[in-house]
Amino acid sequence: METGDFEHVESFALEAQYVSTQYEQTCIQAASMFTMARLYRITGETAKLEQMIINMEQLRQKEKNPLNSDVFDNALGYLYVLMDEVEKLPTWLREDDVTYRFSNYQGTAFNHLVYQMALIRQKKYDVFCNKKYSFLLGFKQFHNQMGIAFFYINYAISLYHTKGLEAAVPELEKALHIAWQDHLLLIFAENAPELLPILESGDFHIEEAFFSELLSICRENSSPKPKSTSSLLSKREMDIMELLQEGANISDIADRLFISQNTVKRHLQNIYRKLDVHNKTLAIKTYCELYKTEPEPDQ
Structure with missing residues (x-):
């Protein structure tokens, strides 16, 4: 190569x-x-x-x-x-x-x-x-x-x-x-x-x-290559997305991950920004498309 x-x-x-x-x-x-x-x-x-x-x-x-x-x-x-x-x-x-x-x-x-x-x-x-x-x-x-x-x-x-x-x-x-x-x-x-x-x-x-x-x-190759269209999620953000996909709310996620609800909200803001979405449904859909072999239906 x-x-x-x-x-x-x-x-x-x-x-x-x-x-x-x-x-x-x-x-x-x-x-x-x-x-x-x-x-x-x-x-x-x-x-x-x-x-x-x-x-x-x-x-x-x-x-x-x-x-x-x-x-x-x-x-x-x-x-x-x-x-x-x-x-x-x-x-x-x-x-x-x-x-x-x-x-x-x-x-x-x-x-x-x-x-x-x-x-x-x-x-x-x-x-x-x-x-x-x-x-x-x-x-x-x-x-x-x-x-x-x-x-x-x-x-x-x-x-x-x-x-x-x-x-x-x-x-x-x-x-x-x-x-x-x-x-x-x-x-x-x-x-x-x-x-x-x-x-x-x-x-x-x-x-x-x-x-x-x-x-x-x-x-x-003289033209600058475009940045990736999706930013990778951190391990913690992926954990939150997995729970979100299961139907957990902010309070449930905070309890299961032993973090505050404000921390969960902060992570969700970062997730939405990285996935270029504006709500939970789109976040789950995009997450499945990127990280799952077969996307699961919208929650």
């Missing part, structure tokens, strides 16, 4: 998902779902993308192993940033805080990549530039070539907005030379709206056929 050859991605990822589910290989299951979600986003299959994210979020909520939970956090975080929904990132990813997580994060540095992406999406270019050496070291220490290429992509974007095209071009060329060796295209296409002005205006010394193909896929 990273090379832009999308023809067989879905079938391979589905096969990996089926096998990993059978053998309870949670990290591989997360990786296969992550792969399909990225595919659906780049190919514009919004409904499939949203359903895949819902499936990943549900598995994340059920996961008891902290390491596996963090794998889902990283994968979902990457997707949320791509969809300009940085607010959905867990605090530890949004702030790049691994002090209480697992030491082996330093080996992959994927969480640093998500954090870098979040900074770019929030236009915190100065923050990125100030932290550039620590970002790059995290990838170089373990010879993570894709991570290094991704760093130079983000660094070039930051420089373009802070110092201009002349400063951005040499850094982006470093990413291009790394990507050319393995024909990496997708990491550029996913950042196409920010990269295209640099790619089209800069003077790059890179193999012509590769650059032409990269430019083409970036142009195809």
Whole structure:
């Protein structure tokens, strides 16, 4: 998929998902779902993308192993940033805080990549530039070539907005030379709206056929992708919706979840906003459509 050859991605990822589910290989299951979600986003299959994210979020909520939970956090975080929904990132990813997580994060540095992406999406270019050496070291220490290429992509974007095209071009060329060796295209296409002005205006010394193909896929994806039409509900909000679906009123929900009625009302307001509805009946209908295999009749 990273090379832009999308023809067989879905079938391979589905096969990996089926096998990993059978053998309870949670990290591989997360990786296969992550792969399909990225595919659906780049190919514009919004409904499939949203359903895949819902499936990943549900598995994340059920996961008891902290390491596996963090794998889902990283994968979902990457997707949320791509969809300009940085607010959905867990605090530890949004702030790049691994002090209480697992030491082996330093080996992959994927969480640093998500954090870098979040900074770019929030236009915190100065923050990125100030932290550039620590970002790059995290990838170089373990010879993570894709991570290094991704760093130079983000660094070039930051420089373009802070110092201009002349400063951005040499850094982006470093990413291009790394990507050319393995024909990496997708990491550029996913950042196409920010990269295209640099790619089209800069003077790059890179193999012509590769650059032409990269430019083409970036142009195809240069329009910002729309945000998901539905926001995912939290575990507590899903609990409330399940009770609401059973016919419970606000008082019943408060008693069964051991929270105040005002807290229930606050959750309901958030649910209505996330589902883009204005009453209980529509909320239940939309919830069933998003989270149930077969929607249940209106209450």
